[in-house]
Amino acid sequence: MDFYHQIANKYKKLPLKYERKLISSAKQGNSASKEILLLHLTGFFVFRFYTSPYLPLIINSFDDITQDCLVLALKNIKTYKMRYKNEEGIFQPVHFSTYMWKGVTGIIISSLKNRKEICFSDLPEYYDALF
Secondary structure, eight states, X not given: OHHHHHHHHHSOOOOXXXXXXXXXXXXXXXXXXXXXXXXXXXXHHHHHHHTOTTHHHHGGGHHHHHHHHHHHHHXXXXXXXXXXXXXXXXXXXXXXHHHHHHHHHHHHHHHHXXXXXXXXXXXXXXXXXXX
């Protein structure tokens, strides 16, 4: 756990312009760009983990969830749209972390579903909508 916190503290969120340059380079196969991008995304993954409403249930899965997020990020680099347009057709670049948000949430939910020691009947009612 401390390892990822150290990385997150050292590699802060990138400015959008620089992040997009790294993604473009990574899409062309530059492994150094992929590595730098992943290092800077680690802070986002740590943030999502600790701001999750399920934190008490997933606290022991921090390393597994973070590793799964890193693997997902590597896959999503290929599908990230550099020329994203909003509903009105206006070019609107977004941070890669925004693009990753839903996938990271899915990894957190999956880790909940895979835990056998959770008694779901003991959870508040609003958790029922998730499963």
